[in-house]
Each structure stands twice: as C-alpha cells, then as structure tokens.
Amino acid sequence: MKIVHISAECYPMAKVGGLADVVGALPKYQKNAGNEVRVVVPCYDTKFKAENVFETVYAGNVVLGNFEFPFNVLKEATDKLGYELYLIEIKQLFDRPNVYGYEDDIERFLSFQIATLDWILAENTIPDVINCHDHHAGLIPFMLQFCYKYEALSGIRTVITIHNGLYQGWFSHDKMHYIPEFDVRHAGFLEWDNALNSLAVGIKCADAVTTVSPSYLDEINVSANGLESLFNKVRSKSKGILNGIDIELWNPSTDKMLEEHYDIDNFDFGKQKNKEKLCERFDLDPAKPLFSFIGRLFDEKGGDLLPQASVLSLSENFENINILILGSGNPDIEEQLLQLRDDYKGNYNVFIGYNEELAHLIYAGSDFILMPSRVEPCGLNQMYALRYGTVPIVRRTGGLRDTVIDFGDNGNGICHDQSSVGDVCYSINRAVKLYDEKDHFKEIIKRGMATDHSWESVCQEYIEIYNQN
Numbered sequence: 001m002k003i004v005h006i007s008a009e010c011y012p013m014a015k016v017g018g019l020a021d022v023v024g025a026l027p028k029y030q031k032n033a034g035n036e037v038r039v040v041v042p043c044y045d046t047k048f049k050a051e052n053v054f055e056t057v058y059a060g061n062v063v064l065g066n067f068e069f070p071f072n073v074l075k076e077a078t079d080k081l082g083y084e085l086y087l088i089e090i091k092q093l094f095d096r097p098n099v100y101g102y103e104d105d106i107e108r109f110l111s112f113q114i115a116t117l118d119w120i121l122a123e124n125t126i127p128d129v130i131n132c133h134d135h136h137a138g139l140i141p142f143m144l145q146f147c148y149k150y151e152a153l154s155g156i157r158t159v160i161t162i163h164n165g166l167y168q169g170w171f172s173h174d175k176m177h178y179i180p181e182f183d184v185r186h187a188g189f190l191e192w193d194n195a196l197n198s199l200a201v202g203i204k205c206a207d208a209v210t211t212v213s214p215s216y217l218d219e220i221n222v223s224a225n226g227l228e229s230l231f232n233k234v235r236s237k238s239k240g241i242l243n244g245i246d247i248e249l250w251n252p253s254t255d256k257m258l259e260e261h262y263d264i265d266n267f268d269f270g271k272q273k274n275k276e277k278l279c280e281r282f283d284l285d286p287a288k289p290l291f292s293f294i295g296r297l298f299d300e301k302g303g304d305l306l307p308q309a310s311v312l313s314l315s316e317n318f319e320n321i322n323i324l325i326l327g328s329g330n331p332d333i334e335e336q337l338l339q340l341r342d343d344y345k346g347n348y349n350v351f352i353g354y355n356e357e358l359a360h361l362i363y364a365g366s367d368f369i370l371m372p373s374r375v376e377p378c379g380l381n382q383m384y385a386l387r388y389g390t391v392p393i394v395r396r397t398g399g400l401r402d403t404v405i406d407f408g409d410n411g412n413g414i415c416h417d418q419s420s421v422g423d424v425c426y427s428i429n430r431a432v433k434l435y436d437e438k439d440h441f442k443e444i445i446k447r448g449m450a451t452d453h454s455w456e457s458v459c460q461e462y463i464e465i466y467n468q469n
Ligand code: ADP
Pocket: 016, 017, 018, 019, 021, 294, 295, 296, 326, 327, 328, 353, 354, 355, 356, 359, 378, 379, 380, 381
C-alpha cells in the first residue's frame, strides 16, 4: 500500500511535541510491514535540515489567492530514517527556526498543503491513502474532493488523525479565496461556528477520523473546544488508536543521551548513575526521590499547578524530595517556577526551554514523572517513563487513563482524578511512601518496564482503517 503522511512536525526534522514523535515513528513501522511510506513536512530552518543532505525532486509555484510563492520538494537523500522524508521548501514562508507561532501561520500551512497536492498531482504516482495529521493538514481531504484541479486525486482515501483537538486552525472568510477553485456549493464544509475551521473541515471530509487514544475519543464527544457535536456526528467513522513509541530510539539499553545504559534486569545501578548525573547538574541530592516534569507549560498540561504543588510538597516533606522541571510555555508559569529556585535551593530546579538530550536523561534518572494534565490526547511522556523505569504520576484523562493504572490496583503508576494542587500533592505523598518500600517500588518499576507500547503492535490498526471502505 502507498501511504503518504502529511504533518507540520516529524522527528528528527522538526519537533515541538508528541506529533513529531508519532509522525517520525509510525511510518517506519508501516514501511517495515511492507508498505511504501512517505512523510511530507514543511522545510523549516532546523538543525536537522542544516546537517543533512537533500536532493530536489520537484520545483513549482504555489498560488495563494493573489500571491505566488516558488517552492521546491526536497527528499532526504539517504533514506536513513526508515521511510522517505520530503520537505516542502517555500523559502518566504518556512525558512524560519520555529514550527508555529507566526502571524502568517494560516498562509504558511495553506501553502504547504496546496504545494504538497500540486506535487503529488504532477508526480503522477497516486498514493492509496493520505494520512493527514492535525489541522495543519486538515484542508487536504476537502481539496482532494472539491477543488477542480485535484480531480485526478479524488479517489485517494483520506484519514485525519487528531493529536490535539484544542488547536483547530481557524481563519476568516476573507481568506477562503486562498483555496484553489472549488464548487461553491460545497463551501459549507469549510465552515464551523462562523469561521473557517481547518480541523473541522478535515473531520467532515476525511473518510476516517482517528484520535491518538480510545479515551480521548470518548472525551472529545463531550468536550472538544466547540467541536463536540461534530465529533458525535462522525462517530461511526472514528476510531481511537493508542499511540505507540519508537522502541529503538527510546531504549535505555542503547540510548546515546544517557550517562549509563540499563535494562529491566539491572535498572537499579543504571538509573542511579543517570540520577547522579542529573542531580549534579541541577544541584539536587541523589539520595532523595526525584520527581520530574517534562512538557509544555500550559494549563492544558496542568503546568499552572506545578508552582504551588512544588511549594506544598517540598514543605510538607520537609524538603525530603527533589523536584526538577523541564519545559517552556506560558511566561507567568515560567516566572513562578523560576522564582522558586532560590527558596528551595538543593531540592528544586527548573530548566526553561526545549532540550531533547536533557529530556532523555530525565526519563532515565528520575524516580517519578509528573503529568497533572487537564487534557492529554495520548501523552507519550508516561510511555517513555515506563520504559525507562520511572513511575508516572498522572491525572486520569485521555491516553493517561488508557496507559497508567494505579499501583493500588496492581498497576504501573500513581493516578488521581482531579486537576488540582491537592490531588498532585496527595499523589506525591503516596509516591514518597512507595519510594521507601524498596521491594514494592522495584516491583512496580519492573511492571512498567515490561509493558509493551511498541508501534509494532499498533501499526496494523492504522492499516485496517486505511483499508476500510
Ligand atoms: P504534547 O501534547 O506536547 O505533544 P506528548 O506527551 O504527546 O505531549 O509529547 C511530548 C513530547 O515532547 C515528548 O517526546 C517529550 O519528551 C517532548 N518534550 C516536551 N517538552 C519538552 C522539552 N521542554 N524539552 C525536551 N523534550 C520535550
């Protein structure tokens, strides 16, 4: 089967969060299963782009209303990623360091989608399926069906995978003319709640909708930033498929970013060495349990709970724990977290920013990972943590509900129900007690490390969706 993934992110080319990890891994496993797989992402000015070799396979001009931008399609020359990676190079729009956050994001991602389809059309090797990821590729199913110039591609099956339904790619009616000419009788597909909504378009027009966990699919039928009724309507063509993880990249026995390698049989020594390295760097005490957070510092992730939960937990436990936070996002939360450094020197630290290597070391060297998320479509951190022998402390929501079971129920982690400072502190207190029951703690770590979250066991579910009529 010929599969094309279209996405704004793909690790290692461009990563902001879990979308990149999924689009960087699922295609590899689909290719291993015998499919022809391509991934198409915009050509940002990233480290990966600068350090790798690409060949130009197509050149064209993308028309966006009255604007016209020259574009190139670049192919990663060595195929070392395990699938074919193509970059859509539109210099005026994407030759910038960040993936998102520009005033012209609508123009950027619309041009990306149009250029991608122009290239697929010109190349004349029609894929069987296009898997669109999130709203940045949400207009593709509409354009394939209704834009005159893509008529030859209208037989391609389309699937939209929702990694995060909060962000929807809204734009105003005066930008409708950016979309290549289509039969205006179908303009209604573009609209949702008095705006054009890229995610809603994808959900309406794709042949199938997937979410990145079964529980998240249930939840967005009740709460989805305004799209609840739409999700209800398309329930029969929707499926929640739990994300996998790339077990080659995320492997504590080979991970180059770690201080010491280990596996399920010798994690004690290996984890301690990584913890010592981490504690040395952040002025923490390796004899105390280490609670870490890695992620975007937004309310969605429960980032707003972290400052107060840290203060209360550190005070209640007479500073007998360590807390380490890696992330960036809301400047208020960042500021509050930074301010705590002086008050809890030696027990608390924070790194504001994005750092892939540090994240790996934190998964390996921590005892517990905090995930107090309000919304978590799947969450990958808990799966990496489990694989690295770090016990996840999660709020039961979305994919966290599907992957973490409380140790009180013979599970692999610690769970609470509310997004509240009280619940987070209560879970930390339970964790401190568990940490002191060494044998029990080890048993839970082992149970987590033994869990199989590899893509191999999940990737067939996508193929089934691609094959459905
Ligand atoms: P998201 O909603 O942000 O996509 P996920 O749990 O699905 O959340 O994926 C988060 C991914 O991003 C993980 O690979 C995690 O390690 C990584 N990550 C998040 N924030 C940072 C950071 N500040 N530095 C390094 N890696 C990070």
